[in-house]
Amino acid sequence: MRRLIIISALCLSGCLSVGTILPPSTAEMQQAEQDTQTAAAYDRYIALNDRLQRVAGKILTRNDELCSRQMNDIGVQTVTVKSFPKPLRDYAETQGFDKDPRVLFSMAQSIERGDVLLDAKGEPLSVYDKDFDGEIFIGGQRIMPQTVSACRYPVTLEYSPAVNAYATGRAIRITTGMMDFTDDDELAIIIGHELAHNTEGHVVKIVTARIAGLGTGVFSRQYESEADYVGLYYAARAGFDISKAPDIWRRMGLRSIRALDRARSHPTTPERYVRLSGAIAEIEDKIKAGAPLLPERKP
Template identity: 30%
Template structure:
């Protein structure tokens, strides 16, 4: 019955089919093009990840005093192996970096312990400590050793460059322990979840300079250091409990509405605080903040509906003037030789 029905649908819709006679497509050429596009996508992902984490390294390492216990000793390097790639990208990864069982260094952050030790993109990590990384078990053990070494002791690596092995020693450096992840998404957005910082590929394209990208990362770092996620979760819980109490009284379940309303309490204030504190984080990392507010003029062009009306976030005009005021405050403290610390309520 299903087969007959499908045939009837196909016959009925046949009149709506394309009318042109398409030329034959070479399937081998299509596969070659598919591989080329995968390679372009992988290269661009690595390029964006490198830029994101290079800027992030400066912001995270300059503001450890604001991160409390959320700090770690890190090396300033990103490495991957073919097995860590999605299945469709593994042949491309091996084409770019060779077929071998080792991690390859993809990115070395400027002015990081890895950079000072002389590591370079393309180096193979063939041993961590005395653990050879040619087998999965040894690679896992080596990575565990690297994590333990992050307590502050130097880490010894054996790297292979152009077929020649070399032993290097890296002394780690403290940074804020908030990993920065690139999310493949066209929306112009970034977020913090209390433990990480997430930046979309759309935001990477929109943030035209590293100064603007630093402003985004400083803002999201401030969300984490100021515990905004935890505060909003608490507000949502209180709103839910109040909603349950009212639901019992009126006989209609509004607990979810209560939670939603509770979660929005202080939402705009949290965003304004993240802009303010984040401006200090960016300045401490050595990025200029004098023109930082212009980012929100560009955002207003991208999202004109947010110029005069905010929802969970303040409107872009308010954010512009708020960051301008924060930048002036930073400049005044610099001129007076005062520490670059945001003003806090008593």
């Protein structure tokens, strides 16, 4: 009986196998291709992050007076090797990144990618750990980079195809999918939206509503509308073309047709389009009148 079962299993496996002769695929060939794809993914991550930091830098520095959390910014982003997506960490180590904070992006003269910034005691500096006091050392050489005041909400890149962005209350995350979905003006509008979530305290308010058992749906939709509105001011103050904002939500509506008529945690895409159009008109009127670009607040 056991022999019959084995024979039947062998016959069945033969029936289930493919009927063609596949090209060879050795472990060495696969490893070589994996190395190629990993290097390409790393290069893409670096390029997208450079673009993200350039756009985010303008938003964070041009709106510093509207942020309660501020820092002295020298236009530099530092990371450790663990900051990279897991599949890219081994390759990042071959590029010089390790456990110490190293420069990933820099707009400052004399500071390059891969540099370790040291304080007067020789301790590695992480940009967002402490403010710069004007004294930095690289390889024993003292440099004095220029600083500007900026909002203290680091903007980082998440390697994901999802068209998404989110605020944590203390930081902002933008996906590679969102980077592909937007041009620089649109990206600035998205960053402004997430910055508004942080500056308006929306994350804390949502947590408070949950603890109080009030539900978060209505509040969440209100917060999203407020972030759209305030974030548009942030983008305008940084010099970006905010007229592109409504079209983002028309395109979002094509990606998720449920958002056309269903408002859950977010308003519908038509509602966002209409409100953003009204906000643009408000901001343009203020620009023409030479009035301060500040969101209208309740008394």
